[in-house]
Amino acid sequence: MSDASTLNGAAAPSGTPSGTPASTAPRDFLIGKSRWKPAEFAFWAVAVGALFALPDRHLLLNEIAILGLFTLSLDLILGFAGIVSLGHAAFLGIGAYAAGLLTKHGVSEPLTGLLAAGALAGAVGFLSSFLILRGTDLTRLMVTLGVALIFHELANRLDWITGGADGLLGVAPGPIAGLFEFDIFGTTAYAYSLAVLFVLFLLARRIVHSPFGLSLRALKDNRLRAGSLGIASARRIVAVYTLAAVYAGIAGALLTQTTQFVSLEILDFARSADALLVLVIGGTGYLYGGLVGAVAFTLLKDGLSAITPAYWLFWMGLFLVVLVLVGRDRMVERVRGLLARAVGRRA
């Protein structure tokens, strides 16, 4: 919402004769929007710092990084192009199985597996994107859900390839680029996942701040109007959906490589639903929503389920209800206000 208003605000003066020349204004606007903010530096500093400060928690951090990448990919289509999906786990699963099978049958170098998994998931994403071009949100929910169910059943049926309900055994990835061996503490795993997440995040950040990214937002806000402005909506949706599928596939491959196991559960409906929940917690459309949400979601889940293994879902549910009732924005504003006051007092 706020982005749309700043867009209008910035665009208006450029049209008036007293404004800056029209040729440079949009460029400045885009560059201004993509400038790094201090909070962003802080976020990544903490993420890297955790590698050294929390040696006991690398396994959990690894899970957070992978969930973060998966929800980042969902955010690309939901937060920027307005496509709701209940079947995003399909691409996670395709990537996971692709990486697992590749590792099992000889190509054990993880980076190669990552690229192959991303490419395969992207190809499937490209093909299935044509299914979601038409229809309303509800149709899309059903179509994406259906696609995910089909892949779940395929993985179940093709048990001589996938191992079926028992899962794929014997996935033993070699050292990354022939140098870094996976260790039992999860240190390599976290460093690896974080590095992949960071590179893909940079790419996503570049893309959403490009003219292409802006045109996606226009599509999200009003597809009809965007169309009459000359934005080819179908091609853009195909492109961003394919990109998101590549991201999800890579997240799946990371999961397989760092846990050395894949099973049917990776294609479960709960995976897709969790990703949406994470975005509810973290917010959509500013790229960090998936990451912040993944941190909060995983830590909450881990903390609560360690305290009360049987009833943690209740507390999780309560938290989500409160979050939705109070509103995330209001909570963030309150915290920001307190912070500002604390800083003001000190100065």
Added chain:
Amino acid sequence: MLRRQFLAAAAVAAALAGGLPAQAQQVAKVGLVLPMTGPFASTGRQIEAAARLYIAQHGDTVAGRKIELLVRDDTGTPDVTRRLTQELVVNEKVSFLGGFGLTPLAYAAAPIATQGKVPAIVMAAATSAITEQSPFFVRTSFTLPQATVVMADWAAKNGVKKMMSLVSDYGPGIDAEKSFKDRFTAAGGESVGELRVPLRNPDFAPFLQRVVDAKPDALFVFVPSGVGAQFMKQFVERGLDKSGVKLLATGDVTDDDILNDMGDAALGVITSHHYAAAHQSPENKAFVDAFRKASNARPNFMAVGGWDGMHVIYEALKKTGGSTDGTALLDAMKGMSWTSPRGPVQIDAATREMVQNIYIRKVEKVEDELHNVEFATFEAVKDPTKAAKGG
């Protein structure tokens, strides 16, 4: 951003606070990784209740070590199982792992048990191949072929000539179908059809119609425990209970945990399994009474797996004199024998599987409750899959 920093700080504080106490007395930690929420929550709850009951009855100190039980919820998700077992081994330095509700969950944990050299007690999952995935796996539940092969033997000996089978279409179901058919045809019987139903939201009606048409002497069924109730309902709705087709199944179908809620539809079903809450022995009576008192529920075969798992852990510690060296504990477990609530059992030293009695039971009403009442016993049954391989 702020929230993340806060949470990170909180995590550091929690880690520091958690690491300090309980070092005074020597501790042996037991980490149970179980599905405590989700569709398989009842597995986790039964096992946890049984493990806590065992500790309450036998004291929490063995061979000078205080037993500390850590229970983690893996929600039935293999990558979470893997992370939790890994954390239990690396951070908590557990001396034993345990639990593992489903086959893929056990598979996911296998490399950790091997790498960490920590004995891992499989208390639930029943696919035969699990114990081959890590030399540190020891199983206190059962293998599905143990139950199915016995059912086939019993059917062949009791005048059943024409069989049909109906199984859930996934790994264990297909194993059950195969081991039943092989054994039954080897004994001279005839299989007139194998039906596979989808694992999720099955509608049994069309399959049962084919059973009605084929008119076999008996129908052999394997479905995972929760689905059993659904199956029984449709079996009766189709009138198959009155058609003279005998219903034979593994004990999963008439799971003690849900049997009583199935209603009279379940009466007369014949099943084969290693444990029934109605098993007649002083050990079992004490176990069932204590379990009912502690958790207000009837123990099922999951609970007895958890109970015996704790027994194996206690006895192994006694044998090693409190040493928590993984290999020594494993050696202590191999060949161990005792009297469990389910009857006499032994851990096969070669395969690390249970050698146990398999009972043939019939669902009857006992004191207004439905129970699996045992009427025939096949003694000291080994896992047939590994026996066939010469293991």
